[in-house]
Amino acid sequence: MSKVIKINNDSHLINKSLQNNRKAQKLLYEKYSPKMLGLCAYYIKDVQHSEEVMLNGFFKVFTKLSQYSNEGSFEGWMRRIMVFECISFLRKKNKLIFTDEIESFETMVINEVELAVAVEDLHNYINELPEGCKIVFNMYVIEGYKHTEIAKILNITVGTTKTQLHRARKALRKMISINQKKVL
Amino acid sequence: MKQPKYREELQNRTIDPSSDSWERLSKKLDSPKAKKKGIKLQLLKYAAAILILISVGFYFSEPKEKVISSPLIVAPTLKKQLDILPEINNDSQTEVAAKPEIYMIEKNSNPEPIIPSNKEIIHEEVVAYAAEETETLVIPVTEKTVHDTLTKTSLQTETLLSEGKIIDDEVTQLLNESKIRLLLNNPITSKNVVSAQALLNEVEGDLDKALKEKLMEKIASILNNPKEVVTYQEN
Numbered sequence: 001m002s003k004v005i006k007i008n009n010d011s012h013l014i015n016k017s018l019q020n021n022r023k024a025q026k027l028l029y030e031k032y033s034p035k036m037l038g039l040c041a042y043y044i045k046d047v048q049h050s051e052e053v054m055l056n057g058f059f060k061v062f063t064k065l066s067q068y069s070n071e072g073s074f075e076g077w078m079r080r081i082m083v084f085e086c087i088s089f090l091r092k093k094n095k096l097i098f099t100d101e102i103e104s105f106e107t108m109v110i111n112e113v114e115l116a117v118a119v120e121d122l123h124n125y126i127n128e129l130p131e132g133c134k135i136v137f138n139m140y141v142i143e144g145y146k147h148t149e150i151a152k153i154l155n156i157t158v159g160t161t162k163t164q165l166h167r168a169r170k171a172l173r174k175m176i177s178i179n180q181k182k183v184l
Numbered sequence: 185m186k187q188p189k190y191r192e193e194l195q196n197r198t199i200d201p202s203s204d205s206w207e208r209l210s211k212k213l214d215s216p217k218a219k220k221k222g223i224k225l226q227l228l229k230y231a232a233a234i235l236i237l238i239s240v241g242f243y244f245s246e247p248k249e250k251v252i253s254s255p256l257i258v259a260p261t262l263k264k265q266l267d268i269l270p271e272i273n274n275d276s277q278t279e280v281a282a283k284p285e286i287y288m289i290e291k292n293s294n295p296e297p298i299i300p301s302n303k304e305i306i307h308e309e310v311v312a313y314a315a316e317e318t319e320t321l322v323i324p325v326t327e328k329t330v331h332d333t334l335t336k337t338s339l340q341t342e343t344l345l346s347e348g349k350i351i352d353d354e355v356t357q358l359l360n361e362s363k364i365r366l367l368l369n370n371p372i373t374s375k376n377v378v379s380a381q382a383l384l385n386e387v388e389g390d391l392d393k394a395l396k397e398k399l400m401e402k403i404a405s406i407l408n409n410p411k412e413v414v415t416y417q418e419n
Binding site: 034050051059142143 | 190191193194195196197198199200201202205206208209210212213
């Protein structure tokens with residue numbers, strides 16, 4: 001029993017992976033790849049592309065593993081790498097387009113999106129969002145980045161991130177209400 | 185900080201990758217590009233360490249204080265000057281004669297003083313020096329002729345000085361001219377030659393003699409006075 005725990009332990013696998021142990025790397029990959037692909041799929045609709053991006057992300061994880069400082073969670077560090085990889089992919093494909101909207105933020109209610117729908121449905125709704133606001137929504141709602149961080153990473157203003165988030169929420173609400181009406 | 189429930193649920197979304205995905209990643213990790221990156225990084229690390237070591241070594245090996253010696257100023261010399269200088273030969277029979285340059289002055293000498301160019305000035309100085317040297321070492325004239333010429337010249341100068349027609353510089357010029365004339369009028373013969381080496385030997389002999397006498401006196405005084413004890417203390 002203790003042996004199994006040792007094998008599945010992240011730090012042990014990381015240490016082995018640092019020594020270029022392919023088995024340990026495979027174990028880490030098998031453990032985290034479904035989650036990472038799920039994350040990439042939030043940003044890139046096409047599954048083939050998202051898988052390619054995920055593999056690139058894992059390549060970076062294993063080649064830059066020495067930079068992991070053991071301070072935060074390993075999963076969090078990997079998720080960050082995957083998000084950056086997705087953004088760079090979208091940048092290359094010229095899919096990072098943000099349209100500024102002049103809107104009063106005072107009237108905006110930045111509440112959490114009400115989850116009155118099934119998670120699977122929500123995944124589908126998110127996938128239907130326009131590229132610009134989808135990225136901001138994913139980064140803000142799913143990954144928990146702050147507006148200033150998102151603005152810095154995407155090289156846009158804080159105002160733009162807020163606008164994009166507002167647009168995403170509006171669109172999601174509309175989609176949910178339409179679907180609820182359909183169900184009723 | 186506790187994460188919202190919806191975030192956790194959204195983050196836990198899983199999609200199974202294709203079956204050959206690991207193979208692709210494994211191939212990518214085995215590719216020379218990935219290996220090269222690692223090797224390059226290692227090489228860079230080693231190179232940086234070596235560079236640091238070398239620079240530190242240079243820093244400490246450098247002398248802290250540099251003593252800059254004052255530049256040596258060498259006076260300009262002419263090849264001719266060395267030729268003109270009198271030679272002191274060990275051979276007692278060697279004849280020392282003045283160089284032909286001395287005669288050139290006689291031939292070209294004018295009653296009016298000539299203002300030569302820079303090069304000529306150096307040459308003149310060299311000649312004058314050579315003339316002085318030859319006078320001290322070689323006396324190629326008889327006493328009688330010297331005496332006659334000097335008295336003649338001194339009489340001339342005295343009369344000129346008394347009349348106020350001559351100044352000191354002109355007197356020295358006249359004296360120089362008379363010296364040169366003496367040299368020219370009296371050809372050098374082997375009988376009149378004085379060996380410089382012989383003179384030196386004589387002087388050294390005298391010195392040795394005086395030193396020997398002094399030493400003998402000292403030894404005798406010490407021997408005569410047995411009470412005196414000479415001791416040497418190292419400290």
